[in-house]
Amino acid sequence: MDDLIIAGEKFSSRLIMGTGGAPSLEVLDQALAASGTELTTVAMRRLDPGARGSVLDVLRGRDIKVLPNTAGCFTAGDAVLTARLAREALGTNWVKLEVIADERTLLPDPIETFDAAERLVADGFVVLPYIGDDPALARRLEQAGCAAVMPLGAPIGSGLGIRNPHSIELIVEAAGVPVILDAGIGTASDAALAMELGCDAVLLATAVTRAQRPDLMAAAMKGAVVAGRQARQAGRIPRRRYAEASSPMTA
Amino acid sequence: MIVTINGATHEVADGTTVAQAVRTLTAATTGVAVALNDEVVIRGAWETTALSDRDRVEVLTAVQGG
Numbered sequence: 230m231d232d233l234i235i236a237g238e239k240f241s242s243r244l245i246m247g248t249g250g251a252p253s254l255e256v257l258d259q260a261l262a263a264s265g266t267e268l269t270t271v272a273m274r275r276l277d278p279g280a281r282g283s284v285l286d287v288l289r290g291r292d293i294k295v296l297p298n299t300a301g302c303f304t305a306g307d308a309v310l311t312a313r314l315a316r317e318a319l320g321t322n323w324v325k326l327e328v329i330a331d332e333r334t335l336l337p338d339p340i341e342t343f344d345a346a347e348r349l350v351a352d353g354f355v356v357l358p359y360i361g362d363d364p365a366l367a368r369r370l371e372q373a374g375c376a377a378v379m380p381l382g383a384p385i386g387s388g389l390g391i392r393n394p395h396s397i398e399l400i401v402e403a404a405g406v407p408v409i410l411d412a413g414i415g416t417a418s419d420a421a422l423a424m425e426l427g428c429d430a431v432l433l434a435t436a437v438t439r440a441q442r443p444d445l446m447a448a449a450m451k452g453a454v455v456a457g458r459q460a461r462q463a464g465r466i467p468r469r470r471y472a473e474a475s476s477p478m479t480a
Numbered sequence: 481m482i483v484t485i486n487g488a489t490h491e492v493a494d495g496t497t498v499a500q501a502v503r504t505l506t507a508a509t510t511g512v513a514v515a516l517n518d519e520v521v522i523r524g525a526w527e528t529t530a531l532s533d534r535d536r537v538e539v540l541t542a543v544q545g546g
Contacts, residue, residue, distance in 0.1 A: 233535040248544040257544065272545025273488045275538065276512060278505050284544045285511050306518075313520045314540050325546060400494035434546065 230458055233430050235407055236323075236355045236376040238294075240267045243424070244454045245409060247434025248272075252385075254282045260437050261291055264447035269293045270325050270432070272300045273315050285319075296357070298325035303338070305345035312349055324430075325379070326358040335385040339366050343373065350374035361412050362396035368403055370416065373454070377406050379432060382423065383413025386435045390419040394426055403429035417446075417453035424457025425465070444467060481533035492531065499526035501537045512541050 233240040246266040250426060251257035261269060271284050288295050297315030299308040304327060312324040326345055330338035337359050343366070349356045350373060357377045358370050367378040380400055383389035390413060391397060401408050410423035414433040423431050431454055440446035482488055485501050492501075498514055498521050506512060514521045516536040521529050531537065 236542070247512075247546040249546055251544060270546035273541045274545070276505050276541045280543075283511065285542050295542070297542065298540070300546045310515060310518055314513040314538075315481055315542070316513075317520055317522060318511055318540060319542060329546065361511045385521075458528040462521075 230456055231462075233407065235268075235357070240430075242451075242454075243269045243458060244276075244420075244451055245269065245430055245431040245432040246293075246437070246447075247432060248438070249300075249434045250285075250438035252438075254284065254287055256443050257284070257438065258287045258291070260443040260447040261287065261293060262447075263444040263451065265439065265451045267293055268296050270298045270434070271295045271319075272298055273311050273318070274301075289469035294323075295319055295321060296325050297321065298359075299327045299345075300329075302328050303330075303341070304328065304350065305341045307438055308341070309348050309352075312345075312354060313352070316354070322353055323355045323376075324357065326333040326356050326375075330371050337361055337381070339363065342366075343369065346370055346375055347373050357409065362393045362394060362400065363417050364399040364403060367400045367408075371404060371406050375406065378404060379409045379411035381412040382410055382419065385411055385412045388415030388436060389413050390415050391422055391426070394422065397423070397426045397428065414450075417449040420450050420453040421460070424454055425460050427461055430454075483529070483531050483534070484536045486537070486539055496531050497527055498529040498531065498537065501531060502526060502539055504540075506537050508541075512539060514539055 233243045242265045246269045299311040302308040328341040357374045357381045361382045382391035408428045409430045410428040411432040414436045420431045438445045
């Protein structure tokens with residue numbers, strides 16, 4: 230499969246993993262290994278002196294690049310501070326920008342997200358914003374200097390798949406930066422569909438970490454992303470209303 | 481003086497530094513970042529940044545999420 234390139238950095242895997250929801254670091258480690266991911270998100274939280282083990286050790290052990298996010302932020306100001314703390318703690322200027330509008334839907338707030346994106350780009354960050362499936366906002370964020378756009382398929386953790394494939398296609402058509410389908414993936418066919426629609430990568434967590442067998446679902450997602458990418462590049466046949474015989478009907 | 485470290489109030493001696501506040505939680509110096517009253521304090525400045533009364537110190541690290 231061809232490489233994914235974000236901000237000049239190459240990845241041979243087009244599956245970006247999140248780390249939320251895993252029952253243990255051991256299960257997470259096995260799932261990440263099975264997924265083949267090379268880029269994985271972490272959140273920033275108050276240090277817990279009683280915590281055992283660290284997600285950072287898991288990523289380091291698998292040679293996976295860390296992508297800090299701003300999960301839990303409701304304002305641009307909070308997100309900018311969290312990104313700066315992540316840069317200081319983790320030594321990366323990459324950030325998955327996530328500014329949530331409310332706790333019930335966890336939908337991204339477009340106004341706060343755009344404000345934060347402008348400030349973080351100006352501060353030298355490689356910004357990957359999580360957004361609704363809004364082609365206009367995606368274009369504005371690209372113009373503001375974001376390194377990718379990450380439209381949702383459906384609300385975080387919902388497993389509802391891609392609710393508006395048409396909007397995702399519109400975003401893909403117009404984008405000059407990678408489009409990463411983020412949130413809503415429930416099973417492998419959802420990930421394959423994202424790639425068939427033309428997305429450059431898929432980010433998912435819950436679909437794997439809360440599956441009954443996370444490592445097996447991670448392997449399924451890995452295969453689905455490859456299959457979807459190949460199908461996109463192969464060029465699917467047009468849909469027809471009626472049958473078209475694949476062999477001659479008359480001798 | 482009174483300072484808040486990760487949401488908990490502490491009585492500390494005058495001249496207490498950010499580095500000392502961090503050490504109340506962890507001996508680690510990597511993978512950790514500090515905000516003092518919502519501004520990042522870079523690691524190189526922890527030892528030389530003294531706290532003031534009513535300061536809010538946040539000590540963060542990476543956890544599973546997203």
